[in-house]
Amino acid sequence: RGAAPGQTSAPRDLEPPAPTTADNYPSADVFEHTEQTFLEEKLLEMVAGPLSEQEAADLCACDVAELCVGAMAGIQELDKVRTIFDASVIGVNDNIRANTDKKTTAPTLYDLLFAWLHLASKDLTLFKSDVSKAHRRIKVLKKHWRYMVAKIKKKFWVNKVGTYGVASAQLYWGRLAAILTRLSYQISEVFLWVLVFVDDFMAVMKESLGELGAATLMLFLTLLGCPISWHKNALGKVNRWLGYMVDISEGSVWLPEEKMTVLRPALARLESGELHTRKEITSLLGKLQWVAKAYPQVSSHLQPLYAWEQKLERKCKPGDLVRFLATLLLSILDTGPCVPLRLQRNTPCYGSSDAGEDDGWVAIGGWFSPSLNPAKAEVLWFSMDVLATPWAQPLLAHTSAKRRIGALELLGTLILFLLAAESLGPSMVDAHLPLTTDNEGNAFSASKRSSKKWPCSALLMELSAQEFHKGVFAQATHVKRSSNTWADQLTHFDFEGFSPEKRRDVSLSWTPSWMILEKLLSFKSDQ
Structure with missing residues (x-):
């Protein structure tokens, strides 16, 4: 079997099984x-039919x-039903991949944000355009x-052009899209970045040149005969890319509101502890x-x-960790926009607990201080009698004596983070706050933002919610006990060398503004 350009023949002993035939999915009959x-x-001469089986073979x-004969499916999308030809189930895609040594790549959300991050001017706008039936514009050899x-x-239908669901479709359309992208840079300097994901073009331009750039790109694609979905064109600082706003x-x-209307109820069911099937969890994981x-x-x-998900064999209620996760996700998603990509910068602030x-x-x-090597009298500090602190009692009530000290040390890191973040103010957005602890396990869990055990799991999720x-962002690291003497001194109510004016009360006159911890504690109270 000969290989097409951009393809190579696989060794015969590595050849996948020959392509076969499969029945349609139920959705193909519904739509x-x-x-x-x-x-x-x-x-448009993209397909021939309807034919008998012999006519199709001829x-x-x-x-x-x-x-x-591939397995057809119809998938309901926001504004249309997308027809899919599943070439994987019949083995066609395996044969294509075995004989292809190249693969097209496509930009993601982070490529667009990378462009924003490294452009000197933020006075930008976006123009999005969509190619109608992009894959179907590529002819396939008879x-x-x-x-x-x-x-x-x-009845049988024979596809004559690139088909959605067949591995080779994106390979060849992707090459044409790459040529269009490169030519766009040549025809006008108005385009700072041009990205194309499958059939979606996105141009980044200065806002003052946005209308000119949009008109230029549309005219260029039209002159080349590239069919545009005109109703999908959009120009503005706020635009939609790969499903994200x-x-x-x-x-x-x-996330667009129509996505949130799907996610919120799913997460609320998880949070409330309702019964779930494995299929439901798999679907939710894909969305998350x-x-x-x-x-x-x-x-x-x-x-x-x-x-x-891996353990779920029948309908079952989620455990605490999964319910905690749902609470955290709802808290983050309901907050609104996120800036996921920024240049990291450490703060001029250091502390330990x-x-x-x-x-x-x-x-x-x-304690914490804006200086790397402060004198003891210069640091801001706190010392808390846990048993005499009202707001800490619910956490103690649901924590076994065996796990209490580890939980308290992590709570100390959380309190230190809240106080330090409060002292930094909004001017230090996206700062990374270096904090140390002599509990190596907590430092490791905090670096991963993950723990399987109560109450550390709840405290880490609260830390993530506070960070967002x-x-x-807390940058927790481990130090030896011998290097953590000041914090150890404060846990023994020994304030020698510390300035009374720089003390921060975290017991009676201070109540932490928890994002989700109170709700997580209520889960334990209900059990």
């Missing part, structure tokens, strides 16, 4: 749109047994038609992986949901 689409495309110049035969209502002036991203591209804080907390417990007393202490809402 009349599939047949209507073929009738419209027949006028058209493809092959035997009936050599026809590969000898390959046999691998793209569809069957609708006992993007504000190019701020570099911010959020997409969400994590816009809200990267989500990624590190998905592990419990993956673990539950510790916790201690002995007969009759339990304490947390910590405040725009300041």
Whole structure:
């Protein structure tokens, strides 16, 4: 078998099985749109039919047994029904990949944000344009038609052009799209960046040149004969890219409301502890992986949901960790836009915390300072008698004695973060706050933002929620106990050398503004 340009023949011992035939998915029978689409495309010579099986074989110049009838499906999207030819289930895609040594790449959300991040001027606008039936504009050699035969209502249709669901479609359309992108840069300097994802073009331009750039790109594509979906053209600082809403002036991203109307109820069901099937969790995980591209804080907390999915064999209620995750996600998503890509900068602020417990007393202490090597009298500090602090009692009530000290040390890190972030103010958005602890396990869990055990799991999720809402990020690291003497001194209520004027009360006159911890504690109270 010969290889097409850009392809290479695989060794015979590595060849996948020959392509075969498969029945349609149920959705192909439900949607009349599939047949209507073929009738419209027949006028454009993209498809031939309806045919008998023998007529289809004759058209493809092959035997009936050599026809590969793919599994058709219809997927309901926002404004249309998309017809898909599943060439994977019949083995066609495996054969294409085995004989292809190149793969086209496509930009993602982060490529657009990368452009925003590195452009000196943020006075930008976006123009989006969509190519109508992009894959269907690429002709396929007649000898390959046999691998793209569809069957609708006992009649056969032969695809003559690139087909959605066949691996080679994007390979060849992607090359043409790349040529169009490169030519766009040559015809006008108005385009700072031009990105194309499958059939969606996105041009980044200065706002003052936005209308000129949009007109130039549309005229250029039209002159080349590239068919445009005119109703999908959009120009503005706020635009839609790969399903996300993007504000190019701020570099911010959020989810469209129609996506939120699907996610909110799904997460609310999870949070309330309702019964779920494995199929429901798999579907939700797919959506959350997409969400994590816009809200990267989500990624590190998905592990419990993956673990539950693997164990789920029948309808079951979620455990605490999964419910905590749902609460965290709802808190983050309801906040609004996120700026997922920024240049990291460390703050001129350093601190450390510790916790201690002995007969009759339990304490947390910590300090922070804008100086790397401050004198003890210069630091801001706190020392808290845990047993005498009203707001800390619900956490203690649901924490076993065995896990209490580790939880208190992590609570100390959280309090230190809140106080330090408060002292920084809004001017230090996206700052990374270096904090230290002598609990190596907590430092490791905090770096991953992940823990399987109560109450550390709840405290870390609260930390993530606080980070997202405040725009300041805790950079927790481990230090040896011998290097954490000041924080240890404060846990013993020894204030020698510390300035009384720089003390921050975290016991009686201060109540933390928790984002989700109170709700997580209520889950434990209900059990």
